[in-house]
Amino acid sequence: MPRPDDFADAIPAMTMWRQDFHRHPELGFEEVRTSARVAELLRGWGIEVTEGIARTGLVGTLRGARAGNRCVGLRADMDALAMTESTGLPYASTTPGRMHACGHDGHTAMLLGAAQWLAAHRERFAGTVHLVFQPAEESLGGARAMAEDGLFERFPMEAIYGLHNLPGLPMGTIAVPKGAVLASSDTWEVTFRGIGTHGAKPHLGRDATLAAAQFITAIQAIAAREVDPLGTAVVSVGHMAAGDPAAPNVIPASVFLRGTARALEETVRTHLETRLAEIAHAIAALHRLDAAPRYIRRLAPTVNHAAQAAVMVAAATGTADAVRDDHPPITAGEDFSEFLARRPGAYAWLGTGDPAHPEGWHHNPYFDFPDAALAHGAAFWCSLVEAELG
Template sequence: MTHPLLADLEPLRADLTAIRQDIHAHPEMGFEERRTAALVAERLRRFGLSVEEGIGGTGVVATLKGRRPGNRAIALRADMDALQIHEQTGVAYASQTPGTMHACGHDGHTTMLLGAAEFLSRQPDFAGDVHFVFQPAEEGRGGAARMIEDGLFDRFPCDAVYGMHNAPGLPVGRFRLRSGAMMAAVDFFTVTFRGTGGHGGSTPHLATDVTIAQAHFCLALQNVIGRNIAAVETAVISIGSIQGGSPVSPNVMPAELVITGTARTFSDETQAIVERRLTELAHAHAAAQGCKAEVDYGHYTRVLENDPDHARLAARAASSLVGEEAVDADAPPITGGEDFADMLRVKPGAFIFIGNGVKPDGSFHAVHTPLYDFNDDILTLGAGYWVSLVRQELAAAA
């Protein structure tokens, strides 16, 4: 049986689908979302909301006041940026920008929040304020941090902030989240080993060999997990590339070798241990071979931690639409990252996943792949979650 709220949202479906597919056809990279931001701002003003643009670059924030008296305020956040991937979906509304596509569903996230804003603007039967936050540059360019630095929570005070992301492979009509650490801190590193190089056939004994330094470093790196991280903690360190020398000069020992990789952790303490030990091992193994090492270790996202109380509120809002059996409120953490974690460091709140669907044979196209596409069937459900959350969080006092 369809929830009455979802039935009320159904008339918006066709328009929301058109908006989502229009945004999909015109993807923009982080801090370049000028067309998308303009579309969002125009729609929000059409709904009668107070709108401010250019926050943190290309961010947009709109505020809606409930018709009932209340002092509480909450923020709802959606991301707007795309990825540098060449689309291969073949859909009629495929990307018109070569090499760029909405491969993570941010077009859908933006549209669902617009749907909620439109619906609530017609029925503002709540007590307090809702800030609709449309964030730029989630995909590694620091959009959340930029908005915060630009005074997001000072200019738009709120008691809590919430986010949502689609989940391919999770059936339509289902949600999942957890209290505490839900998504990993994502780090990237580059280690450059430098030596003298040399002739590998006639005078290798006169050279300092960066290949031996990197070989020992790569092996030792995997011991960090087993010997420096507590057994009850979770962490991953992976090498993504090793580049050095030339395949057409097999007798030349390279003077420089570069290694890149990623680390995923679920606490600030573990993250710090991994960074420290990786740096120590790089310098130690370089020195053992008479070489030098340079380490560039960067934090891509922080650990995303849901506040327990707000996670329960988020789960309740989803359950009210689809039933408790369709909401996994204790889902296992995942090693993907989200810069919404920065917002949760400033304000309490929760992040939730909404099912993007799975084919009858169990297959699906994952995010960040050329065949991925957001499922328009969940647009009103996602908008309904936001409305349900607002009604719950900003219920008028009895």
């Protein structure tokens, strides 16, 4: 199986692509430049390209030199985040308020590196590889949009695989969790409506602020007291809006709260949805005011299929510096779950070592994907193709 050393000659090109993508970040469904560059490179290697899937997504189709009817998919996400970069790097974002703070620039470059190698070594596999370059992974539903645009009907796949960088995991390590990889990621909101009044005369009103404060405290008991301690649930408040800072002597008539809920199991996810609404209504009744809760299901848990996880472990064993099949799940969300709901597949972590900057973790203005990881990721993708189709 190919090893990272086999990509020594490709590292300069992969680094150039990655830094170019980093310099020109694009948000979800806006990856026009990125998508065009990916398509240009794939066509240059003789790979069939289909563009415009879910607006800015594309698929490169690569057939092996040997006869075979099996088809697999490899996915890389392309979108950036609405953040201002603080790295000061020579290839830092040139677009204000946009940056690659999750490493999707690296994911795209690694899959391109694998595509170039596979195109030059078609004799090493039989069947078809679909290279899926996905838009809008960052909470905008790019995976679902591609699926609804006929991804799996137009490009039949027996299995689909995803790979994501993971700072803190030793460089070159491949980790393939058993079962749950990432949590569901849902949004909830609630508006408490009472009666506003003068801050000196609270008895003349019905205080929505007090109700909101008690709600924030009460919902923490869901994870602490209602979910099995060996299970996982996270409920967080991310936004609160009430009153006017120029009028601190007014008790506002309404308070709006918004946050997230996460779980590794669908039963826990449903419990969170039910209890958030029940607690909102109960506290509203206690204070004789109204509550309007809403729960928005966004991303289901990302759960690996056992057979495909085993294939990833086998591929990694032949190419990675180290392999872990016991990595614990992470409570972030990932819309690769949309693909896994439709086809068998698995999702792995690529270790990228400790970040160069002490604050350089995912979704941080100091984040930067380390180019030293590119050969590791490309080699793993090629090994996975050989494990499935070789």
